[in-house]
Amino acid sequence: MDALRELAVKLGLRIHAKLKKEDLVTRLARAGRRVASKPARSAGAVGVSRRRGVRNPSLGRLAPSAKRRKKPAAAKATPARRIAAPTESPPQDAPLAVEVAHKFDLPRHPIPQGARSPHDHLGELPDAYGTGLLFLVARDPYWLYAAWDFTPSQMRAMRRAARHGEMRLRVDAGEGGALGICRDIALHPMARDWYFKVDHASTEYRGALGYWDAEGRFVVVARSAPTRTPPDAPSPRVEAHFATIPFGMSFRRLRKLVDARRRPGEAWMEAISRLQAEGRAFPFPVGAERPWSGEQAQRLTERIQAAAHDAPPSS
Structure with missing residues (x-):
């Protein structure tokens, strides 16, 4: 900002202390265009007009002046006064380019190789890790949330082994399943989690993910830890x-x-x-x-x- 004010003083601009930076830049740009487009004053000789003769009534003709002035020599050319302008003046129709830095801008210069972290480019996170875990948690006294970690290839293999190609989520209630199976949900082929409603608050629930095989047996591929719904x-x-x-x-x-x-x-x-x-x-x-x-x-x-x-x- 101080450098811009010094440049404004050199260009003869009147500025005040509360002038904003963008307004000062605009005025400097206009002054620079005026200086660039203003032609320099040409150094020419100063012309001297001859004095006209005076009419003499007795002679009836124009008589020259009694004293003829000598034609003065041409004045020496003096160079026109120039005003100091910016080193690189912008074009007349182009605005002055001002670079404004922001707090979270990334640097434009390349980052040195030694400063790069080995964890910068680890690739995309996978859709699943294939741990085979089933997670069950209570959302409120009457809703549960279940999520399972199987890769798409693992899910396709289990659906091929399942009767009718269908995966199911079975949930039992009570301590140790004393209240029996309360939910048996047929899952969508692309589902990886599920919300479902239960009947009892302040009750323990367990989940099991599996499928019915061709012989009519329910094959469990993952079991969840017990979870308890909060009291209502x-x-x-x-x-x-x-x-x-x-x-x-x-x-x-x-x-x-x-x-x-x-x-x-x-x-x-x-x-x-x-x-x-x-x-x-x-x-x-x-x-x-x-x-x-x-x-x-x-x-x-x-x-x-x-x-x-x-x-x-x-x-």
Whole structure:
């Protein structure tokens, strides 16, 4: 920006401090075109006009002037004054090219070979790795999601061995399959995952991927680990933990203060809240909260359940 201002001063442009860069560049471009198109002043001799004669009434003719002035010599040519212009003036109709750098632009120069990472060009990720795994997880209390990792060639081989060329996903419910098979889904030939609905919340489910062979046996090619759907009700835990954490204290120092008195399996924030409620000494002011009574916890549970089922709370 300073270089552009110096160039503007050389060209005789009037600029002010709040002039934007793009406006300054535009004015410099116009000034450069004017300088490039303006012809230089030619160095010629300065002409001197002769003085006309004066009419003499007695002679009836034009008499020359009493004193004839000598024709002065031609003035020496003085070179025209030139204004310093940019080294490379842009064409008259072409805008001034300005290169603007952006934050995330890639460099135009080639990257040295030694600076390249061996992980830059690993190729495209495959559609499947062929591990033969079946993944089953609960999306909500009544929906499950299943995905399997088989390559297209593995799936084609299994469909050729299957009766009617059909792969199936079977899901049983209950601990150890106590509730029996609840879903038997015929899969699309190009499917690699599936969403399906189940009947019970807070229930354990297992999946099996396979096919019926020509002899009428169900051949299992993959089994999933058990998964449990979440309950269709608010959590029974209604306790609330309040802890004071100073803004200026580092977590490393705060952890040293808590880890010595932290119980096995206790969450970090729960430990801080318990220690502050017990009146433990901390190097910062702590406002301990009184624990909730059983009646308060019961009323909070009723209100949460009523809001979840869109019903008015009991008085």
